[in-house]
Structures are given as structure tokens and as C-alpha cells.
Amino acid sequence: MSEKVTVTICGRRYTLVPGENDANLEQIAAQVDEAMTATLRDARVTPLDAAVLTAVNAMDAAVRQQGQMDSMRSQLMESMEEQKRLRQELADTRRELTRLKNGKKNGK
Numbered sequence: 001m002s003e004k005v006t007v008t009i010c011g012r013r014y015t016l017v018p019g020e021n022d023a024n025l026e027q028i029a030a031q032v033d034e035a036m037t038a039t040l041r042d043a044r045v046t047p048l049d050a051a052v053l054t055a056v057n058a059m060d061a062a063v064r065q066q067g068q069m070d071s072m073r074s075q076l077m078e079s080m081e082e083q084k085r086l087r088q089e090l091a092d093t094r095r096e097l098t099r100l101k102n103g104k105k106n107g108k
Helices: 025-043 047-105
Strands: 005-009 012-016
Touching: 005 025, 012 025, 025 047
Parallel strands: none
Antiparallel strands: 005 012
């Protein structure tokens, strides 16, 4: 089991247990603290409302990033298919060139 991490968000201490891929938990908590503090200051809302707004904004960013990743993945797949097609075209062209050269040598 991972070591527990104590973080402070909006003046409250939380003890968290990182998951397998949560090496940056303290950094994440600092970003949450910064976002909630800014929301509390700028929107003058309750801490609960700030938490909800912060969560909504974080999920919005995650969904947009996922969409960008999906788009990039699709572009990569299209590029790979184009590369495959071009490699086949090159191989076909080389075979045709070899055939034509061999035909000239044989007097055809």
C-alpha cells in the first residue's frame, strides 16, 4: 500500500492514499486548492459551491482533452493508413520500373 499524503485545500487538511498512478497527488491537490481559492475569491460562493464549480471545470477540461486525444489518434491512424498505401504504391512502382528495365534489356 502507498504512503498516505496529507494535503491542504482551502485551509482544510486532507489525508489521501495515492493510487498506483498518483505520483503527482500533491501537485494535483495544489491545483485544486488554487482553483477553489480563486473561485471562492472571484465568485464569492460557499466552499461547497466552489468545490462543485472546480469539479465541473476540471471535468470539462478532461473531456475537451479526451476529445483532442481522440482527434489526434484518428489523425495518426489516417496517417498510418496513408503511409501504408504509399509504401505499397512505391513497391508497385519499383516492380514496374524493374519490369520495364528488364524489358529493355531483352529487346522488347
